[in-house]
Amino acid sequence: MLGQAIADGILTGAIIALGAIGVSFGLQILRFANFAHSELVTWGAYLALVFVTFAGPGTPTGPLSFGWQLIAAMVFAGVLTGVLAWVVDILVFRRLRNSDAHPLSMVFAAFGVALVMRHVVVLIWGHGSYFYTRELQIALEVLPGIRMLPDQIFILGLTFVVVAAMHLYLTYSRTGMAMRAMAESPSLARVCGVQVESVVRWTWFISGGLAAMAGVFLGLTPQLHPEMGFNLLLALFAAAILGGAGSLIGAVVGGLLVGLAENLSVLFISPGYKTAMPFLVLLLVLFFRPQGLFGEKEGSR
Amino acid sequence: MSMGLVSYGVFFLSVVLILGIVALGLNLQWGYTGLFNAGIAGFYAIGAYTHSIITTPPRADLIANMGLPWVVGIAGAMAVTALAAWIIGLATIRLRGDYLAISTFGIAVTIQLVTLNFEALTGGSQGFTGIPRPLYGMFGSPFAFNLFYFALLLAVVALVYWGLERILRSPWGRVLKAVREDETAAIALGKSAISFRLQSFVIGSTLMGLAGALYVSFIGFVSPFDFLPIVTFQIWAMVIVGGSGNNKGALLGALTVWLIWASSGVAITKLVPPAHAAQGGAIQVILIGLMLVLALLFRPRGLIGEETMVSRHADER
Structure with missing residues (x-):
């Protein structure tokens, strides 16, 4: 039981981590809580569905339930969602950023954008559920008593590779360094000749x-x-803030911890309350260490 | 005008008045104090459920129903909401504004989970019926009761409006605005910014709880589906479209947004075939989202805009 909950927690955590990286960048580089980020997750999934609808999920490769087409769909969805995030910025957030509006009006706007984005999905695809593939899979016993689907193992592996690549990108590339500079201090970065608009654009694209x-x-x-x-929204924020806003490694560690907390909670409380766990984590962090595990201490604003 | 239309008009305006109280509460928090409350639906639900539990007669399948008088329900609803807001505020009000938004959003999600899952207390997804309406027995017809309740709501809104205007024009209200405009300066003048923000947060949330109680004792049943996150966004749209920092604006916004919401609902049921009801509902929500974003982009002052408030004593120099 415990081992299986931990394995499930790590898997959920990996997915939360990927979403939380964007939230974390949003909080620190774009300087607002982007409540529309969860809708980029939804849009990404549905854009990949569009690709899969036309190309098919592919014949199952090895133990996996899909073929190369799903990987292509993911790349397709990733690029389009990145562009979508950037377009929303141009239409809404950039205008507010450049006006003398209250900084929190960005957060109001984010909720408004989220409502529109989520319900456009309902408008196009309806309330029902969709599947990429209907292939059945047999769970593998990876460790004694712990079973995982091959797809899940693939997800963990790919997440690890992408996060490692992101880390290298942030550490060594020019844009990555500029992003970190913006996260530290936007005004200082501007003085040092960082092209703010370009960094913002890349931040949106990568987050998307x-x-x-x-x-x-x-x-x-x-x-x-x-x-x-939308159901993941609190988990994304809990992970980003737990890890420390602006920190890539923080978002990943935060994501894993939140995923574990969610799945381990089922051993103690009714599963109906599982989705409240991220919030509990969030409150504890805000109370005891608002700057997060990997964040710098910052004066309250 | 047919009787049906008058009857609907009274019902419609009653809902506007109830949501107007919520909007006034948010306006105190956001418009006058700059506090971002993303958990309005939660506070509204706490008031509604507390009132329902206090006033509904005991039943075998529900553990806490008390069957106490209406007034006790109203007072209890306000007290419990105030307590909840105080606890939440104590933990989060020191934080940067968007963290308060996340925390209050989490509160609303958690309360929604409790209303859905704690069946012995809340009746679960079914909710429960039989919430007594005040003095209902004295009226011969539902319409007569609705007229009476409408008058009652008008009185409550007038009282809340008057009370808010009064405290906002007092020294307390001016400190609140000072804290919003320049917290550091307010602190330098010896005002405890955190304490003032906490007070404003608690008073605003208490009004939301009051509105929740008034709502359930109007319709006579309580169900988690009346307190979905969309309520929060509707109230925001009301305050932002109406003009934050202006109590008349909040009430005007409540009327405007609810008029658009209700009439778009009617139009969609007429125009969209039942098979596409989900899409119709989506359009209605998209309208709220668009209203919010467009108001922020093109009319940040809202319909009326912020009222300048000067002390009554300012001319007496």
Whole structure:
């Protein structure tokens, strides 16, 4: 029981981590709580569905339930979701950023954007559930008493690779360094010649791409529905804040801890309350360590 | 005008008045204090359920129903909501504004889970019926009762409006605005910013609880589906469209947004075939989202805009 809960927790955690990276960047680089981020997760999943509808999920490769087409669908959805995030920024958030509006009006707007995005999904695809593939899979016993589906193992592996690549990108590339500079201090970064608008654009694109990946993984285990991202919203914020806003590693560790907390809670409380666990984690963090595990202490604003 | 239309009009305006009280509560928090409350639906639900549990007669399948008088229910609803807001505020009000948004959003989600899952207390997804309406026996027809309740709501809204205007024009209200505009300066003048924000948060949330209680004792049943997150977004749209920082604006916004919501609902049921009801509902929600975003982008002051408030004593120099 315990081992299986931990394995499930790590899997949920990996998916949360991918979404939480974007939330974390949003909090620190774009400087607002982007409540529309969860809808990028949903859109990513549905955009991949569009690709799969036309190309098919592919013939199962080895033990996996899908073929190369689903990987292609993920790339397709990642790019389009990145562009979508950027377009929303141009239409809504950039205008508010450049006006003298109250900083929190961005958060209001994010909720408004989220409502529109989520219900456009309902408008197009309806309330029902969709599957990428109907292939059945046999769970493998990875450790004594712990079973995982091959798809789930694939998700964990790919998440690890992507996070490692992101880490290298942030550490060594020019854009990555500029992003970290913006996260530290936007005004200082500007003075040092960082192209703020370009960094903002890349931040949206990367956040959108990673959110789409989370969405596809979520849709693969096992289904897509219009509230799939929205239901993850608190977990994303709990993970980003627990890890420390602006920190990539923080978001990943935060995601794993939140995923574990959610799945381990089922051993103690009724599963009906499982979705409240991220919130409990969030309250504890805000109370005892609001700067998060990997965050710098910051004056309250 | 037919009787049916008058009857619907009274019902419609009653709902506007109830939501107007919620909007006034949010306006105190956001418009005058700059506090971001994303958990309005939660506070509204706490008031509604507390009132329902206090006033509904005991039943075998529900553990806490008390069957106490209406007034006790109203007072209890306000007290419990105030307590909840105080506890939540104590933990989160020191944080940066968007963290308060996340925390209050989490509260609403948690309360929704409790209303759905704690069946012995809340009746679960079915909710429960039989919530007594005040003085219902004295009226011969539902319409007469609705007229009476409408008058009662008008009186309550007038009282809340008057009370808010009064405290906002008092020194307390001016400190609140000072805290919103420049917290550091307010602290330098010896005002405890956190304490003032907490007070504003608790008073605003208490009004939301009051509105919840008034709502359930109007319709006579309580169900978790009346307190979905969309309520929060509707109230925001009311305050932002109406003009935050202006109590008249909040009430005007309540009327405007509810008029758009209700009439779009009617139009959609007429135009969209029943097979596409989900899509019709989605359009209605998209309208709320668009209203919110477009108001922020193109008319950030709202319909009326913030009222300038000067002390009554300012001319007496």
